[in-house]
Amino acid sequence: MGPVKGTLAIILILLNTLWLFPILLVFAVIKLLVPFNSARKACTRVLNRIAWLWIGFNNVLTDLLHDVVWDVRGAEELKAEQWYFVTCNHQSWTDIPAIQHALNSRIPLLKFFLKQQLIWVPFLGIAWWALDFPFMRRHTKEQIARNPALKGQDIEATKAACEKFRYTPVTIFNFMEGTRFTPAKHKAQGSPYRHLLKPRSGGTAFVLEAMGDSLSTMLDVTIVYPEGRKGVWDYLCGRVHRIIIDIRTRDIPPRFRGMDYQRNREVRADFQRWVGQIWKEKDQRIDNLLDQAGSPATAEPPL
Secondary structure (H helix, E strand, O other), rough: OHHHHHHHHHHHHHHHHHHHHHHHHHHHHHHHHOHHHHHHHHHHHHHHHHHHHHHHHHHHHHHHHHEEOOOOOOOOOOOOOOOEEEEEEOOOOOOHHHHHHEOOOOOOOOOEOHHHHHHOOOOOOHHHOOOOEEEEOOHHHHHHOOHHHHHHHHHHHHHHHHHHOOOOOOEEEOOOOOOOOOHHHHHHHHHOOOOOOOOOOHHHHHHHHHHOOOOEEEEEEEEEEOOOOHHHHHHHHOOOOOEEEEEEEEEOOOHHHHOOOOOOOHHHHHHHHHHHHHHHHHHHHHHHHHHHHOOOOOOOOOO
């Protein structure tokens, strides 16, 4: 029955996407062409509502097809009218639909920073553009060395992308690890954490530098699969039976909001220490959550 459920889920999600996509495209074109800010803001609200409906359908579908026990902790005081920065440990692609299930309607729509090339992904690229997902073109140290004029363009592009978020509450989401946890990556990094890869603080610093006057609250999300880490196909097939999502609300220290991460070494070191402490606490929290769930706490969960 698992593969049948998974195939049915994919077909229904695709049909829902094909139904909502033309509506989204109409409002995206209006938003692009109409020169009035009030009309553009109205279109943004409609577009966010369309995305909310898409996620909501996926959530209802999961609840109907599968028997998942959702153990969500710390979501009681969340507000849909507040700006948030959200980060989470990253174990599999199941993390994204699981977090959307836990947070949809509780906070503003999650917005991810995306690589510039992803705008060409069929359907999704246009949807991400219409929903104001920031597309970033990060320059490497080697590229900047060859062309010094590129220095500083990343943060300026990020600030420009975030400017539209000042008027409508938004949630910026970022996996600080930058990639999914695997035993091989964990070993190659020499990670000091038992369940986590090393955090990459630069991406988060970019967001806080660009939106420091709007973002003051971080949601530190820890996701645990007591049965072991499984992929999104397992999730769609109903092979994931319990998911623990622990949410800790943290104030972002004022000294990091609008900071000059790239050029101020002292601030950069201070921020990295702050992130490191969060990761140390998260690693211990995963141990505690696994112990409470009666699961073996290992650094090498099954693939």
